[in-house]
Amino acid sequence: MKKRRSKTSFGYVRFCCLGGFQEKFISKLIENDIRLFDVKQEKGKLTALAYPSDYEFIARTAVKYKIRIRVIQRKGLYFFLRRYRKRWGIIAGVLSCCAIILIMSQFVWDIQISGNETVPETEILKVLEKEGLSPGVGKFGFDTRSCELSTVNAIEKLSWVSVEREGSRVYVKVGESRSEEAPEIPVDTPCNIIADCDGQLIGAIVHRGKLMTDIGSGVRKGQLLVSGTVNDNGGNIVYVHSDGEFTVRTEQTEEFYLPFKTTVKTSDGEQIHNSYFMIGAFSFPIPWESGSAPSDEYSYSEEIHKLSFFGLETPFKIRRGTYTEYTEKDVTYTNRDLTEMLEREKENYEKNFLSDVKITDEEKTFTPDENGIKLTVKYTLEKSFGEKAPINITYGGNALTGE
Secondary structure, three states, rough: OOOOOOOOOOEEEEEEEEEOOHHHHHHHHHHHOOEEEEEEEEEOOEEEEEEEEHHHHHHHHHHOOEEEEEEEEOOOOHHHHHHHHOOHHHHHHHHHHHHHHHHHHHHHHHHHHOOOOOOOHHHHHHHHHHHOOOOOOOOOOOOHHHHHHHHHHHHHOOEEEEEEOOOEEEEEEEEEEOOOOOOOOOOOOOOOEEEOEEEEEEEEEEEOOEEEOOOOOOEEEOOOEEOOOOOOOOOEEOOOOOOOEEEEEEEEEEEEEEEEEEEEEOOOOOEEEEEEEOOEEEEEEOOOEEEEOOOOOOEEEEEEEEEEEEEEEEEEEEEEEEEEEOOEEEEEOHHHHHHHHHHHHHHHHHHHHHOOOOOEEEEEEEEEEEEEEEEEEEEEEEEOOOOOEEEEEEEOEEEEEOO
């Protein structure tokens, strides 16, 4: 008989046989394809292991061959389950658990967004919710193609969106649009450097090429600063890739205007809450707080609270989202209010648009009228300037400067 593993994961019976015709008994079992393991026979005593399903046949066969058989050990999953065969509550609980898992697997409980850098997740989730995709919705209760098209159309910064189902989880992959910059001219391509704004040239360091204007002189936008057409030591004309560092002093005027009376929107109206019970990456909607914003006239914010038990932190969390309705109010500002607000607008403009230049002087003028106040600021700036333009060379020997 081939030696097999003596213990099975499902269960086994260890028994011993005394007396009788043991050789004929074993031969009969082999004829009926009964498997025995760890068979040992010594001094008229036979011990072995068998599957629980085979033991009844083994016991009947032993009686036919005058063998006294006795069970030594019963062990395994089979006997564990048999012990609770009459406890219907456990069986009902297991079946109910399986049914709940099966039902819950038919819903979306987690939405993961990746690829967004500047677009917030809440903005993407708000668009998807309008298309029927939100935690707790049926797994096939939304159209992935419709979600993709609507999200791209609603959010200008996104160039593409992919929505994929995977079990009870939905993966939303997005790509953001990149601003197209003018390609840089290769260093082996001949080029000139021209002025990109009006002003006074106050500094010039030429690394390659020929400077075509004097420091301290005025320049106009589009004027040639450095020529890439130069003479070599042999008196021949050659074309080079112009390069250098240039500083210009220029003037720039900006205007800011605010009215005395205006209508503002504030998020202090009706609130609708939308809460989820979180277990790891899975979210389950809380029925009594599962509302959604009826229109776009709502702002959205959310908080996540960790649950603790007697001071010990648990893996459970509550995510509570709040939709707050915008309300419109008519506001009338005083001269002082508008002056302070215009100053803040000016500071924000300088922070966003003039952070890379040096402001050497500014002249501010406040001009009121019957509807509001205008702030005019005349800046004197020092900044780097100049842009490269390739040289178009003809075979006839003439060089044309391209802008």
